[in-house]
Amino acid sequence: MQCGVKSHLNEERECPFIITAVIRIAPPKLFLSWHGVKHPVRTRFLAVSFFTATLPLLYPQDTPAVPATSPSPELPAALKNLEGLWVGTALHQSESAEIAYEFGLYKGKLLAKEWLPKLHVFGAPVGYVAEKATGFTIPGLDLDFSIEDDHLIGEFGLTELPIRLERSNRALPTETVPPASESIPKIAWSYQAPGGIWANPVAAGSTVVVGDSGGHLQALDGTNGQRRWLFDAQSPLHGEPAVAGDAVYFLADNGRLFKVTLSSGKLIWKADLGGGGKRSLPGSPDGWDYSSAGPVVADGKIYIGGGDGTFHALDAENGKEIWKFKAGDKVRATALVTGNRVFFGSFDHYIYGLDRETGKQVWRFDTGSAVNTAPVLAEHKIVVGTRRMAARPGLFFIGCLG
Structure with a gap:
């Protein structure tokens, strides 16, 4: 397709x-x-x-060459x-x-x-x-x-x-194709997805799960690339799915969070989180908004942020909301869950630290630029990158106490 x-x-x-x-x-x-x-x-x-x-x-590729004439x-x-x-x-x-x-x-x-x-x-x-x-x-x-x-x-x-x-009037360099190398691994298999793949696939045992911009979540056999099932979410998928047991959780661009079975792709439940909206490709003046947060599953709960700036905690069993927290702008990166805290970044420039049980803000840190990367934990510090590319650092090391 x-x-x-x-x-x-x-x-x-x-x-x-x-x-x-x-x-x-x-x-x-x-x-x-x-x-x-x-x-x-x-x-x-x-x-x-x-x-x-x-x-x-x-x-x-088919635009005529630009003439370098008078x-x-x-x-x-x-x-x-x-x-x-x-x-x-x-x-x-x-x-x-x-x-x-x-x-x-x-x-x-x-x-x-x-x-x-x-x-x-x-x-x-x-x-x-x-x-x-x-x-x-x-x-x-x-x-x-x-x-x-x-x-x-x-x-x-x-x-x-x-x-x-x-x-200048000098000749410009042209593209060269590197020579073939025997050290390059051979392709074991390939699979043509119905749409563009913007987020990481997830491997669970012998199954590979991946979403595409056509709105399809598909499960592939990791040994041969054969498709086992396909689920149509009817809205583009720009975020990484999460697998827990026989369940796959994923967020669509229309703001709906889905839970399907890993074995067959059968729908278990869906929850409307809101925050859906139009995307823009890199290079667009609309803000380079082309990714989605992926869900994090921990201790029977799902933690995920949305395009309207709302961060949610839901019951993984039935999709019912436990609590929600409102940030100042979009949340487009996957959260970090550790101990009794959940950490996430927002386009409002802040990194937030919330209490996992109540959703109450414990602290927030102003990075000075939109946060579009998932925080990671390193030696009791949170490491996160931002879109800041000049005048101020774009990578931050933040203590877990803020």
Whole structure:
């Protein structure tokens, strides 16, 4: 099956998603990931230091090359001055990366293409340039810039990443395919899911459970990839499921929490937690809201946060609410349950510590930026990451007493 995706140029594309399992020996491990086919849309997940968060993940492959020619009379005077190639460096604290933009006329607009070799981006169309009061912007990339002393000066608005470019006529690098290596594990099996896979799969014995953006939770045989059952939640799944005994718990984007059997996928109960809403892909000016909290099952209770900022404790047996706590914004990361406390982060910048039995706030800590990662415990300290990428640390070590 195929699922529709939309590129940064607002052109509809079709892209099948495949889940692939690789088995390694010594020690044996099962690795799963999803991959988009190269045509007509290339899909990339990039995990290289800071610069990962600054780029769109989807871009079309069939956009004509941007001409590096003389200014075009069809463009306004201010945009004409941008045409051509600009090369420079993007900086963040001790990190740096070569970056280039090429601007050219396409369908009566000024189209921008981006080069960032450190992240294997070579001439990716990232959007059309628009004028603004203080210079120019590429809305799809959330990049604002201006021309100062014949240099292109700008920054990524969400990350405050500064860039400084100058005109250039040199040839830009092209993508190279690494040679095949015998050390790369062979694919043991693959499974084509009905939608994109945004959250981690969960292994329970010989069963692998994974959700997709088409709203399907599916259980696969971990030895051969054959599907054992499929449950249609009728709403996208962007969070990791949780398995406890013969039960699987998972949250759908419409705010419904489900409990189904691990053995057959039969519905046991569902609870409407609220907080459902529209998602946005990375690179969107709407706030990079593309993940969901996963449920945590502990001592017969389920702990989970939602898109309306409400954190819930429910009875795992019947889905009845035990207590709830209201944070100031969305809760999109899985909580940490330890001892008599439950810890979670919110888009309101805070890490919260609650009493597990009552849901009362014990303390909260202001990180200064949206918290979109699950906290972990290390030597009696809570470790959590945030979206802060400049001016202030993005990783925090917090004592369990706050």
